[in-house]
Amino acid sequence: MDIQISQLGRRFGRVTALHSVDLTIPGGMYGLLGANGAGKTTLMRILAGVLPPGSGQVRVGGHDLSTGAGRLAVQRRLGYLPQDLGLYPDLTPREFLDYVGLLKGLDDTRARRSQVDELLELVALGDVAGRRMKGFSGGMRRRVGIAQALLGDPALIVVDEPTAGLDPEERVRFRTLLAGLGGHRTVLLSTHIVEDVAQTCQHAAVMAAGRVVYTGTVADLVRVGEGATWEVVTGVGAPPPAGVVVSAVSRTDGTHYRVVSPTRPGADAQPTAPSLEDGYVALMQRGVAAPSADTPAR
Numbered sequence: 001m002d003i004q005i006s007q008l009g010r011r012f013g014r015v016t017a018l019h020s021v022d023l024t025i026p027g028g029m030y031g032l033l034g035a036n037g038a039g040k041t042t043l044m045r046i047l048a049g050v051l052p053p054g055s056g057q058v059r060v061g062g063h064d065l066s067t068g069a070g071r072l073a074v075q076r077r078l079g080y081l082p083q084d085l086g087l088y089p090d091l092t093p094r095e096f097l098d099y100v101g102l103l104k105g106l107d108d109t110r111a112r113r114s115q116v117d118e119l120l121e122l123v124a125l126g127d128v129a130g131r132r133m134k135g136f137s138g139g140m141r142r143r144v145g146i147a148q149a150l151l152g153d154p155a156l157i158v159v160d161e162p163t164a165g166l167d168p169e170e171r172v173r174f175r176t177l178l179a180g181l182g183g184h185r186t187v188l189l190s191t192h193i194v195e196d197v198a199q200t201c202q203h204a205a206v207m208a209a210g211r212v213v214y215t216g217t218v219a220d221l222v223r224v225g226e227g228a229t230w231e232v233v234t235g236v237g238a239p240p241p242a243g244v245v246v247s248a249v250s251r252t253d254g255t256h257y258r259v260v261s262p263t264r265p266g267a268d269a270q271p272t273a274p275s276l277e278d279g280y281v282a283l284m285q286r287g288v289a290a291p292s293a294d295t296p297a298r
């Protein structure tokens with residue numbers, strides 16, 4: 001189910017959360033990256049039909065989301081995992097999913113129950129299907145969340161910050177699960193964790209301050225960091241190099257920095273191949289560094 005967004009704007013009182021966003025999202029796994037407050041959740045909520053667009057046009061699978069009928073049509077074919085999905089702690093995952101299935105209009109009891117059991121196996125919660133969710137870990141709760149999004153086999157899945165707060169093992173597990181969902185579906189993954197997109201998506205967009213500042217392949221976003229990613233070793237106690245320090249590791253011979261900088265951050269700096277994080281940082285740095293017309297010359 002392809003998504004076409006043109007000139008989408010959305011304000012909350014005096015705050016402009018989205019400024020004239022243009023974006024075409026093809027099928028498969030698609031990453032939406034951006035810092036906190038960039039406008040990702042607002043965009044996701046509009047796509048999920050929870051929030052009407054302010055201005056501009058959004059079409060999902062041909063349906064116009066500015067109309068109630070369009071939002072309803074999309075909601076029927078959509079699975080949404082919001083940032084703050086509330087679970088019922090006294091229900092078991094099986095009971096919860098059965099309940100959500102009913103709300104989604106899966107009226108055939110036998111078919112619904114068998115779908116619930118299949119999904120519980122898919123998200124590796126089959127063993128605890130009959131246990132109350134009260135004591136579930138963050139990762140288990142997210143997996144219940146993705147299972148409820150998958151009920152009814154939706155063509156579009158919208159997942160907002162699904163790995164925030166998970167431990168590394170749970171994060172990898174959840175990512176692997178998401179990556180397996182692509183295929184015939186469109187899966188839109190919003191996150192500020194660059195590694196999640198690096199590991200699962202072929203295409204991505206980057207948002208900053210309510211605007212889309214990049215769309216394209218993940219490989220091309222990595223390339224934005226080419227010529228701008230450096231390794232620098234400084235002596236113990238020396239100040240850090242200029243540029244954005246992506247990592248710093250103390251070793252016996254000094255501190256090993258990985259730095260993103262458009263210019264060589266010191267005579268001994270060695271250029272190195274960028275990762276997606278370096279490309280993302282270089283993109284942000286360009287945006288911040290770009291002088292605006294009314295910036296006075298120093």
Ligand SMILES: Nc1ncnc2c1ncn2[C@@H]1O[C@H](COP(=O)(O)OP(=O)(O)OP(=O)(O)O)[C@@H](O)[C@H]1O
Nearest residue numbers: 012015016017034035036037038039040041042043
């Ligand atoms: N219901 C609302 N009322 C007022 N302001 C809002 C509302 N929702 C979002 N905003 C504002 O719109 C801007 C974009 O927020 P949004 O939640 O879309 O960003 P985000 O990229 O998803 O960030 P986060 O990861 O922190 O959720 C922020 O300035 C936020 O404070």
